[in-house]
Amino acid sequence: MSDLRAHALTWADADPARHAFEMDAHAADELASLVAPLLPGAEVPCEDRWRSLRPVTEFLADRYGRWTCGWNWSVGEGDGGGGVVEVWCCSSHSMTTPDATAPLVVEALREWRGWLEDLAQRFATLAPPENTPVTSTDRWYWERACTRLVTLVADRTQAESGWYGHCMQVLRWFLAYNGIDEGEAREIVEGAVGGRFGSWTAPDVLVIDAVSSRFAGGVGEGR
Numbered sequence: 001m002s003d004l005r006a007h008a009l010t011w012a013d014a015d016p017a018r019h020a021f022e023m024d025a026h027a028a029d030e031l032a033s034l035v036a037p038l039l040p041g042a043e044v045p046c047e048d049r050w051r052s053l054r055p056v057t058e059f060l061a062d063r064y065g066r067w068t069c070g071w072n073w074s075v076g077e078g079d080g081g082g083g084v085v086e087v088w089c090c091s092s093h094s095m096t097t098p099d100a101t102a103p104l105v106v107e108a109l110r111e112w113r114g115w116l117e118d119l120a121q122r123f124a125t126l127a128p129p130e131n132t133p134v135t136s137t138d139r140w141y142w143e144r145a146c147t148r149l150v151t152l153v154a155d156r157t158q159a160e161s162g163w164y165g166h167c168m169q170v171l172r173w174f175l176a177y178n179g180i181d182e183g184e185a186r187e188i189v190e191g192a193v194g195g196r197f198g199s200w201t202a203p204d205v206l207v208i209d210a211v212s213s214r215f216a217g218g219v220g221e222g223r
Helices: 025-038 051-064 066-070 098-126 140-156 163-177 182-193 205-221
Strands: none
Touching: 025 051, 025 098, 051 066, 066 098, 098 140, 098 163, 140 163, 140 205, 163 182, 182 205
16 A cells, blocks of 8 residues: 555545445554554654654554555644544654553544544535525535635644645545545646645635635536
């Protein structure tokens, strides 16, 4: 499994409905015991710790699916940058001894999974009625969805470094949830955002309105 970047996940990879996952206290302890031997010792230099996590990510992806690649996608400038996971700070600070770090890995995984499940529920709520055309009167479904999802991701990522990368990914995921081809979804989102978001800055109402309008217009052009 070569590409373990959370940024590369599609909705097919991340959709909780496609990838069952249950994690009670007993299962969490068992998973931590399996993860601990894969973790490096405390003597590993800080600059090498991020790379040393690859065996952990590979193990989780093989066991549960590629969606797990986001387990350490932390808020701010940590591992990956611009993510939503708060339990895990970064490899240089969160990694100590294997026995102490393994439960933190499991908790971070559960937090990431919770985010994906929350998104799936929101997608279901925000999706327009089936076969709804994108006309001047009905495009508000898409505008509303974009506005709420941008606001949500900006809040969860704290609009930190690179937050807009995941925001654009979530918008693509929403389009995929609604049956829009991945390539087309990418074009729609890139056309809507178009450099309007920046690191360490949550977009204001006018920016979000402009992006949401272009987003709905992009969907309309493809339907």
